[in-house]
Amino acid sequence: MRHLSLSLLFCLIALNGFAADSEVEQSDLHRNKARVLIEEKDWAAAADEVREATRLNPKSADAWLILGTATMRLEKNEEARDAFNKFLALNPPESKVPAVKQRLVELETGLNLGGEPP
Numbered sequence: 001m002r003h004l005s006l007s008l009l010f011c012l013i014a015l016n017g018f019a020a021d022s023e024v025e026q027s028d029l030h031r032n033k034a035r036v037l038i039e040e041k042d043w044a045a046a047a048d049e050v051r052e053a054t055r056l057n058p059k060s061a062d063a064w065l066i067l068g069t070a071t072m073r074l075e076k077n078e079e080a081r082d083a084f085n086k087f088l089a090l091n092p093p094e095s096k097v098p099a100v101k102q103r104l105v106e107l108e109t110g111l112n113l114g115g116e117p118p
Helices: 002-019 023-039 043-056 061-073 077-089 094-109
Strands: none
Touching (some): 023 043, 023 061, 043 061, 077 094
């Protein structure tokens, strides 16, 4: 699994210069790289990639969700809270809202309420 994820990451990096003409496309590439890094539990690198994705496309709810998840794992609680709130402000899929609201409660209270990360 690790070998496959790293291979995917390298393919995404190689494609970065070819397919990404618009800022939205570039944002998508950074967001996809961040997803692979999340799978590898490389929270810091994932956060760096997805920060760039949100800079390029601040309307990407998915990118804000990934940023919230990565920064929460890095215990950067203020940044995680901001990212989760931006995610919620973008009218995300209803299926993800309860988990994100749970994470916001955890960030506010310091309690771990369990469950899977959004």
